[in-house]
Amino acid sequence: MKEQDRRDVLAVQGLRKTFGDTVALDNVTFNLYAGEVHCLVGENGAGKSTLIKILSGAERPDKGRIIAFGREYGRLTPGQSLDLGIATIYQDVELVTSLTVADNIFLGHEVRSRFGLIDYPAQNRKARELMDSLNIGIPETALVEHLSPAQQQTLQIVKALHISAKILIMDEPTSSLGVEETRALMGLVRQLAARNIGIIYISHYFEEVFEIGDRITVLKDGQVVNTFDARSTDLATITRSMIGREPALFYDRAPVETGAVILKVRGLGRHGLFEDVSFDLHRGEILGFGGVVGAGRSELMNVIFGADQRSSGEVILNGVPADFRAPRQSIGKGVAMLPEDRKALGLFDLRPVLENMAIVSNEADGLILDTRKEISAVETLINRLRIATAGIWQPIGFLSGGNQQKAILARWLLSHAQVFIFDEPTKGVDIGAKQQIYELMVELARQGKGILMVSSDMPELISVSDRIVVMRDGRQVTTVDSKSITEHELLGSFLGTC
Ligand SMILES: Nc1ncnc2c1ncn2[C@@H]1O[C@H](COP(=O)(O)OP(=O)(O)OP(=O)(O)O)[C@@H](O)[C@H]1O
Numbered sequence: 001m002k003e004q005d006r007r008d009v010l011a012v013q014g015l016r017k018t019f020g021d022t023v024a025l026d027n028v029t030f031n032l033y034a035g036e037v038h039c040l041v042g043e044n045g046a047g048k049s050t051l052i053k054i055l056s057g058a059e060r061p062d063k064g065r066i067i068a069f070g071r072e073y074g075r076l077t078p079g080q081s082l083d084l085g086i087a088t089i090y091q092d093v094e095l096v097t098s099l100t101v102a103d104n105i106f107l108g109h110e111v112r113s114r115f116g117l118i119d120y121p122a123q124n125r126k127a128r129e130l131m132d133s134l135n136i137g138i139p140e141t142a143l144v145e146h147l148s149p150a151q152q153q154t155l156q157i158v159k160a161l162h163i164s165a166k167i168l169i170m171d172e173p174t175s176s177l178g179v180e181e182t183r184a185l186m187g188l189v190r191q192l193a194a195r196n197i198g199i200i201y202i203s204h205y206f207e208e209v210f211e212i213g214d215r216i217t218v219l220k221d222g223q224v225v226n227t228f229d230a231r232s233t234d235l236a237t238i239t240r241s242m243i244g245r246e247p248a249l250f251y252d253r254a255p256v257e258t259g260a261v262i263l264k265v266r267g268l269g270r271h272g273l274f275e276d277v278s279f280d281l282h283r284g285e286i287l288g289f290g291g292v293v294g295a296g297r298s299e300l301m302n303v304i305f306g307a308d309q310r311s312s313g314e315v316i317l318n319g320v321p322a323d324f325r326a327p328r329q330s331i332g333k334g335v336a337m338l339p340e341d342r343k344a345l346g347l348f349d350l351r352p353v354l355e356n357m358a359i360v361s362n363e364a365d366g367l368i369l370d371t372r373k374e375i376s377a378v379e380t381l382i383n384r385l386r387i388a389t390a391g392i393w394q395p396i397g398f399l400s401g402g403n404q405q406k407a408i409l410a411r412w413l414l415s416h417a418q419v420f421i422f423d424e425p426t427k428g429v430d431i432g433a434k435q436q437i438y439e440l441m442v443e444l445a446r447q448g449k450g451i452l453m454v455s456s457d458m459p460e461l462i463s464v465s466d467r468i469v470v471m472r473d474g475r476q477v478t479t480v481d482s483k484s485i486t487e488h489e490l491l492g493s494f495l496g497t498c
């Protein structure tokens with residue numbers, strides 16, 4: 001971006017927002033230029049989502065000013081924000097999955113015929129033109145429920161453009177995307193910036209931040225630490241200002257001696273999704289599953305857990321054939337699962353953190369609640385994982401996205417499971433808390449548990465797993481020892497280029 005292009009489209013000054021005793025934003029000052037990608041980074045609970053909710057009109061600030069296109073506001077209503085051309089894409093995808101792609105793009109702004117009826121052919125045509133102009137190949141008549149997470153994410157952007165957004169705000173847009181889809185999204189974001197749209201981009205992935213960011217603002221405990229020019233700063237500087245120390249990019253885990261086979265999988269398949277998968281999981285082992293999104297890894301885990309049924313093959317748990325028909329059965333036999341989809345996690349939004357975290361330990365044991373013990377176990381985990389919460393009695397829905405994710409992981413650590421299935425365990429989790437999660441996983445291994453871990457985070461896959469099963473198009477292509485593989489080689493085997 002050239003110096004003379006620097007024109008503020010949006011600025012906030014002295015913004016403050018509290019929720020009860022929690023100060024989510026404290027004297028925040030921030031600005032956005034036309035045509036720039038301004039990244040917002042910070043630990044879980046730092047206030048990133050709260051800031052953008054104020055810009056979209058979803059939350060009202062206690063104090064401060066918002067200046068949009070030269071006009072000053074004390075707060076924005078959702079309607080004002082839309083009229084100003086501010087489009088927000090939240091952490092969770094907000095589309096109507098039972099409608100088509102085109103219908104979603106025009107939802108609320110339908111193209112109507114002379115008689116006031118929705119003109120579907122015209123909507124389809126316009127949707128096609130809009131997507132063609134961005135080189136997006138999603139069929140306009142497809143039902144959204146049939147789209148991949150990446151396509152749904154892309155569709156949200158198309159929808160925002162249709163309402164001629166001048167400012168686009170994206171909250172962790174790539175957290176459900178794989179390597180290739182992330183690349184495509186980065187390309188799209190660049191195209192938008194080139195059209196002079198100002199973009200606020202929230203992410204926990206620093207590769208992305210450095211790849212597309214023009215400037216990077218670091219938030220910590222609700223305050224702006226600094227705004228950096230992306231080209232004249234580096235990863236160490238950003239993470240130091242974010243968490244106050246240098247993080248190791250690669251986790252250096254302690255070795256754990258592995259024992260007997262705890263889970264044996266032979267020729268497992270589910271029609272059209274994956275086939276003929278075989279592996280042994282040993283006690284004390286962390287077995288990673290790598291591949292691009294759509295390789296069939298999550299589908300495989302769902303079948304092992306009993307959430308979906310197999311069409312062939314067998315699963316043997318502790319020497320006994322297991323044919324789980326429902327998660328309740330596998331949980332009863334000591335299998336725990338952290339699914340990738342946060343919405344499927346079974347969070348009870350309005351119930352306290354304590355209850356949400358302790359829920360499995362009761363369910364699995366069928367024991368009467370020992371409240372004192374439970375509270376102390378939950379509090380220990382809250383401290384270890386640094387879960388930012390106003391306390392164990394706070395409703396879990398009030399926690400930030402990453403902190404909810406950590407609470408759910410902790411839920412399983414309180415159970416007495418023998419086999420743990422972790423599908424993208426650190427998705428949405430900040431760089432500091434990732435390390436704590438890895439430590440807890442290694443601790444489980446040390447206790448003799450077996451762990452299956454699906455991950456799209458390459459450094460995580462290599463540094464946390466003992467071995468990595470690589471899957472491509474529903475097939476197991478190879479199993480590698482993680483000590484003897486590089487990130488480059490692993491990516492090659494995901495894509496089938498080496
Ligand atoms: N509706 C709410 N009620 C109570 N507290 C809230 C509410 N929304 C947010 N908070 C609190 O405000 C703080 C900032 O949360 P926010 O969601 O902005 O964090 P974040 O930076 O987006 O984190 P993450 O990376 O985990 O998404 C957190 O302590 C959170 O618990």
Ligand SMILES: [Mg+2]
Binds near residue numbers: 050091400401402
């Ligand atoms: Mg957030």
